[in-house]
Amino acid sequence: MVDSIQDEKQQKEMTLAYHQGKTNHRGVNETMQALKRRYFWWGMKTIQEDIGLKYILPPTLKLNEVFLETVATEPILIISSPGNDPSKDIFSLASANGNIKLHELAAGPGCEELILQALNEASSNGEWLMLKNLHLIIYWLPVFDREFHKIKPHKNFRIWLTTEPNEKFPPGFLNQCFKITYEAPPGIKRSMEKIYDNWSLDKELGVSIDASKVMFVLAWLHAVLQERRLYIPQGWTSYYEFNSSDLSCAKDIINRLFTRVYSDSFKWNYLQGLFEIVIYGGRICNLYDLRVLSTYLKQFFNNSVIEENFEVASGITIPKSANIKEHLDIIKRLPDVDSPEYFGLPKNANRIWQREASLSAILHLKALDEDKCFEETRNYKQEDSAVLLSFIKFWKNLKQGKKLIIQEFEDKSELKTGEIPISLFFALEKKFAQKLINIIDISLSGLETSLINDVIVDDSTALIANTLKSQQIPEMWEQLWNGPSNPLVYLQSVISKEENVDLIYNSWRTENIVFDLSQLYNIERFFAALKQQAARYFNTALEDLFLHTSIGKTTASIFEGSVVISGLLLEGAYISNNQLKENLEESPSVSLVPEILLSWKSSKENNLEDISYVSIPLYLTDRRDKVIADLLIPCKKQEIDKWILAGAAFYTKL
Numbered sequence: 001m002v003d004s005i006q007d008e009k010q011q012k013e014m015t016l017a018y019h020q021g022k023t024n025h026r027g028v029n030e031t032m033q034a035l036k037r038r039y040f041w042w043g044m045k046t047i048q049e050d051i052g053l054k055y056i057l058p059p060t061l062k063l064n065e066v067f068l069e070t071v072a073t074e075p076i077l078i079i080s081s082p083g084n085d086p087s088k089d090i091f092s093l094a095s096a097n098g099n100i101k102l103h104e105l106a107a108g109p110g111c112e113e114l115i116l117q118a119l120n121e122a123s124s125n126g127e128w129l130m131l132k133n134l135h136l137i138i139y140w141l142p143v144f145d146r147e148f149h150k151i152k153p154h155k156n157f158r159i160w161l162t163t164e165p166n167e168k169f170p171p172g173f174l175n176q177c178f179k180i181t182y183e184a185p186p187g188i189k190r191s192m193e194k195i196y197d198n199w200s201l202d203k204e205l206g207v208s209i210d211a212s213k214v215m216f217v218l219a220w221l222h223a224v225l226q227e228r229r230l231y232i233p234q235g236w237t238s239y240y241e242f243n244s245s246d247l248s249c250a251k252d253i254i255n256r257l258f259t260r261v262y263s264d265s266f267k268w269n270y271l272q273g274l275f276e277i278v279i280y281g282g283r284i285c286n287l288y289d290l291r292v293l294s295t296y297l298k299q300f301f302n303n304s305v306i307e308e309n310f311e312v313a314s315g316i317t318i319p320k321s322a323n324i325k326e327h328l329d330i331i332k333r334l335p336d337v338d339s340p341e342y343f344g345l346p347k348n349a350n351r352i353w354q355r356e357a358s359l360s361a362i363l364h365l366k367a368l369d370e371d372k373c374f375e376e377t378r379n380y381k382q383e384d385s386a387v388l389l390s391f392i393k394f395w396k397n398l399k400q401g402k403k404l405i406i407q408e409f410e411d412k413s414e415l416k417t418g419e420i421p422i423s424l425f426f427a428l429e430k431k432f433a434q435k436l437i438n439i440i441d442i443s444l445s446g447l448e449t450s451l452i453n454d455v456i457v458d459d460s461t462a463l464i465a466n467t468l469k470s471q472q473i474p475e476m477w478e479q480l481w482n483g484p485s486n487p488l489v490y491l492q493s494v495i496s497k498e499e500n501v502d503l504i505y506n507s508w509r510t511e512n513i514v515f516d517l518s519q520l521y522n523i524e525r526f527f528a529a530l531k532q533q534a535a536r537y538f539n540t541a542l543e544d545l546f547l548h549t550s551i552g553k554t555t556a557s558i559f560e561g562s563v564v565i566s567g568l569l570l571e572g573a574y575i576s577n578n579q580l581k582e583n584l585e586e587s588p589s590v591s592l593v594p595e596i597l598l599s600w601k602s603s604k605e606n607n608l609e610d611i612s613y614v615s616i617p618l619y620l621t622d623r624r625d626k627v628i629a630d631l632l633i634p635c636k637k638q639e640i641d642k643w644i645l646a647g648a649a650f651y652t653k654l
Contacts, residue, residue: 061182062197063093070178072123072153077134077177078162086182087130088244090160092198094128100156101127107137116147119159126154134163138170145173184226188342189334191223195247196328210306211258212322216330217300218254220312222247224296225280228343233624234352234571234647235343237286246279253279272297288617288627288649295344295644313342344645346572346583355589384469385451391468392448394488395440398495420536422558425529426505432521433498436481440494443474481521482621497521508558514595518567518653523620524628534561534600544604549631550597552578562599569593571622572648580614580635580643590622593650596631612637614644619651628652 063086070076078086087104094102103118105111115131122129134141148159161177163169185194196219225242228235253274257266275281276294284290304310310318316334319326340349443464450461460476467474473483473490484490500519507513517523535542537560545561556562573580574591613632620626631650635643 061180061185061194063089064096064197066180067093067097067158070158072155072157075148075177076158076160076180077174078160078180078182079165080162080182081184082164082241084183085243085245086160086162087132088248089198090128090130101125102130103127104130105132107131107133109137112137112140112143115144119148120151122159123151123153123157126156128158128160130160130162132162134161135166135169138166138168141170141173145170145176186227187336188220188223188227188338189331189336191226192219192331192334193328195219195222196324196331198244199251200324207255207259209320209322211254212327213310213318213320214254214258214301214305215251216318216327217305217310217312218247218250221296221300222250224343225293227338228345231340231343231345231349231353231647232356233622234349234649235345236284236289236292237624238289240283240289242280242283246283249279250275266303268302271301275301291644292647295641299641344642346587346646347585348583348587348589349647351589352571384465385454387469388447388451388465391487391491392444392451395444395491398491420559421529421532422508425526426501426508428525429501429521430505432481433494433501436477436494436521437498439480440477440491443476512555512564513558514564514566516567517565523652524626527629530558530561530563530598531600533559537561538602540602544602545600546603547629547632548599548601549633550599551575551594551633553597556597556599560599561601562597564595564597566593566595567653568596568618568650569622569653570648570650572646573643580633580639580648582642582646598631612640614640614648616643616648616650619649622651624649624651 080086091102094100103122105115105118107115118129121127137144162182185191199215222242225240229239232239253271257271272294275297276290281290281293284293300312305318308320312318316330319330340347343349446461447464447468450465464474464476468487471487473485473487477490481494483493497519500516501521504513504515504519515526517526520526531542531545531547534545538545556564569590570593571590573583574587575581575593578594611634613634615630616633617624618628618631620628633643
């Protein structure tokens with residue numbers, strides 16, 4: 001039952017009581033989320049100042065404080081998210097508590113006896129035992145629980161259990177553990193507080209003042225790399241598991257290098273290379289993400305760092321001494337909410353985050369609706385029959401009045417030999433459209449027959465029915481062409497592209513034609529055909545060609561490997577007056593790109609050394625999972641890094 005609470009005084013009293021009744025680590029946002037499960041009131045808002053709460057976000061987890069609440073007879077269960085390993089923090093904690101001996105074991109099938117042996121030895125000697133990856137031996141936990149309660153541990157004994165979340169954990173075992181959630185804290189400020197909290201346990205910051213300055217920059221870099229994951233796919237194209245082990249290795253390298261050389265002769269490119277190739281860059285699998293990391297390293301690790309008033313971001317100056325208190329004071333003054341500009345992202349980057357969060361929510365909602373659309377008798381549920389029939393009716397309406405060629409797909413060998421590459425592409429594109437439409441038509445015709453007879457004909461029909469009912473694309477369609485994620489939009493796009501391909505097939509030889517890439521099925525093949533066309537024209541090898549880009553020029557010859565294209569979207573910037581412009585906070589998340597002239601040219605004509613430009617990737621979709629080409633866009637030399645960090649990228653409209 002949801003209670004409606006409108007009295008403002010009662011709202012404040014309830015929030016404060018809930019906050020104080022739990023723990024002083026609970027933040028306002030967490031309190032509000034918990035209360036929303038039971039209570040609701042219009043205009044509910046953060047009332048931090050009114051009730052005197054200190055934190056908007058919960059403070060950073062400090063293991064040294066949590067440790068004081070633990071006892072030898074209670075296992076400490078640390079539930080961590082992927083990429084967040086507490087091992088380093090536990091080792092530091094053991095070192096800070098009198099160099100207690102810590103045994104580390106990785107759990108897994110077959111190591112049960114070894115675990116019990118280590119448990120008995122550590123508990124008798126008053127040592128610590130860390131058992132990692134407990135989720136791999138859940139089946140054995142009842143045995144472990146029984147054996148644990150047989151021991152009589154030394155008062156200094158502690159057992160640390162690390163695991164990823166798993167729904168199959170025995171409830172009885174969980175209730176007997178001291179539970180801690182371990183994950184990267186939200187925001188740069190919280191991340192740096194956690195880093196410095198761990199560094200203070202080691203009682204060291206740097207071997208010199210210059211080294212301590214670089215340490216602060218390292219902490220900032222590590223936090224930025226982690227928090228940039230919030231803006232996937234614009235920040236990073238994938239979720240990279242940067243963790244405390246990376247930070248520890250980077251810290252050790254800095255200390256060692258500053259011990260051996262004076263700062264004025266410090267080889268920054270050596271440090272940058274180690275970070276880019278070995279430590280952080282080793283986790284990155286996308287060339288353009290690696291370019292972002294390289295840009296950060298060049299900005300943060302150079303001689304300017306050890307000079308006065310170096311800023312890691314606008315208005316944030318690094319400490320001038322090795323005094324850890326000065327470092328912490330600067331961190332405390334950081335805002336709780338990060339600005340996209342801290343990451344070099346455009347001011348409207350939060351729009352991308354909101355879009356991705358919405359898509360994620362939609363996917364979760366679809367997952368909740370995965371019930372089969374037919375009974376055990378293999379008869380359709382009545383309500384689902386209506387949904388499926390609407391797809392079939394929509395498909396028929398799309399085809400009505402269209403001059404579509406629905407026939408058995410002809411083999412490629414029937415195409416004329418000796419065709420020039422670009423001509424061959426459009427012929428194959430037309431064949432592809434026929435094949436795709438034919439497969440969809442056969443699938444939906446079989447589904448319609450099944451619905452009319454109210455019996456599932458075969459497993460493939462059942463799979464299509466369940467997939468469409470869940471508002472997803474059938475696998476056999478998606479394997480042929482990966483288009484929009486909404487089935488209705490997908491079907492509409494298939495017909496729209498078929499009409500455009502048929503039109504281009506009959507008119508591509510026309511001069512000054514503009515090719516709308518959003519109306520092609522296989523854009524990557526189009527670029528390949530265009531390159532092969534240019535290779536024939538220049539009588540040169542494919543590897544001797546480069547792709548030249550011009551904005552505002554509209555003269556092209558497809559026979560020479562150049563075309564004017566449209567149908568592109570740009571994220572991370574916009575183009576105005578043929579130049580890249582910075583997005584404002586109120587700018588849309590993406591902008592339509594004006595017509596662009598693409599020309600494959602011989603490397604002998606390469607005069608790009610005289611021009612400043614930035615290479616911006618062209619992706620197939622906004623998911624940034626497949627690169628089609630690099631587009632060289634002219635810009636000022638001093639702005640190249642800005643567009644790289646902004647995550648600027650082109651992609652096609654589906």
